[in-house]
Amino acid sequence: SQQGEEDPQALSIQEGENATMNCSYKTSINNLQWYRQNSGRGLVHLILIRSNEREKHSGRLRVTLDTSKKSSSLLITASRAADTASYFCATVLNQAGTALIFGKGTTLSVSS
């Protein structure tokens, strides 16, 4: 079963609007990461938040982490058409995990 599950599966917004994606996971984590994927090929790392952090910012990105609810959210502010992509959360388990466990992703479409 998936460790991380993103919600919603698909999101369509207009340029300039904010986009919020959520991720829930099942077991304790060391850190949680968000990645972007364009056109079904290579992923690009966006941001990493550690289990002892609650919020992190990077440019137009804001990530929150609630370990009590085992959930994270990714907010993209003032979206652009170039933000159109699939977004995945990935978790690293506490116990010397040797790989990231990815969810199925949220597909974001930003129309101009």
Add this chain to the structure above:
Amino acid sequence: GAGVSQSPSNKVTEKGKDVELRCDPISGHTALYWYRQRLGQGLEFLIYFQGNSAPDKSGLPSDRFSAERTGESVSTLTIQRTQQEDSAVYLCASSLMSGVIGEQYFGPGTRLTVT
């Protein structure tokens, strides 16, 4: 500097044939990962190499799948007797960090189609 590269970018093969996929990680990255992504799905972990340690093969779906890595450089993923369900994009990633995983750098992937 150069990122992670993979070859070929696309591979079409007949069912039952063997295929070999190649990954060149970023120079100096000790950790290397292989993932598989089926259409519309998330990534499935296949195998992990870390330096000279024994690889973590726990994600390999069957004994038809194997992978090797030469030192801290090139890795090859081999799929023997390919089946149609092996059709997917195979992604390679490398990372500087040992121990707890940090940021991973992904290659563009190899799209494998088994006919």
